Amino acid sequence: MKNNLLYIEDDKEIGAWVSDDLSERGYHVIWLTSGDGALDCMEEIDLVILDIMLPGLDGFSIGQRLKKHYPMTPILMLSARTSIDDKLQGLHFADDYVTKPFHPDELAARVEVLLRRFGKISPPLIQLSHLSIYLDQNRIIDTRSNNEIALTGKQFQIFTYLLRHPNQILTKEQIFEAVWGYPYIAGDKTLMVHIRHLREKIEENPSNPQIIETIRGIGYRVKQ
16 A cells, blocks of 8 residues: 655755655655645645745745644655754654755655654554455455455445554545545435445444444544
8 A cells, every 4th residue: 555645845856856766666646846735635644755945935834834733744854954953943843854965765765764653654464353454465354264355446445544544533524535536525425335335345243343433423443
C-alpha cells in the first residue's frame, strides 16, 4: 500500500526531480508549489516534505500550522539554508531537517525512518481475528479453512483504509471520499451496502460484527 507524501517546493526543477524519484520508489506524491491548499489535503497524508523558501507564507509558518492541526504527521524540512539557527527553528516543530544539495537515497532513507517512527508503514502481514491480511499482495486468508477470501476492489479499498487507521473512528464521509474520490452526499447508502457485503465475507457472524465496528451516528472502526 502506497504512503501518501505531501511535498511543498516552489523550485520546478528540484520539485519535479524529487517528486519523480519518490514516485518511482513507490510513494504517492502530492506536489504543491506553495502552502496554499496544504491543510485541505492533510487528512490522507502520511508525511510532509517542506521547503523553507516559498512564495507567500514561508516553510516555518506552514510547518507550524500543519503540525498544530496534525501533530502525528511527521514533517521533514528540506532547505538550502544551512545555518544552525535555521535548523533549530525548523526542529522546533519538524521531525527532521535535510540540507540541499542532498542525495536522493538519503532523502528516501530519512522518509522511511520517519514513516516507521510514526507508525505510518503498515506491516505486510496483519493478523486480525481469523484473518491473515497480506497488504502487499492484496490477499486475505481465512485461517480457519486456509481459503482465500475474494473481495471486490472497493471492498478491499474500504477494508485497507480502515486497517490503515487502526482503533480510529472514521466517519462515513472520510471513508467514502477516500475510496470513491468525490464528496459524500448525505443519505447515500453506497458505503453502507459495501460494508454489509464486506462483513458477509470476513465476519464470523455478520449480524454481530467484531472486526468492523459500527459507531452509531458517526461511522466505523477496526480494532487491532
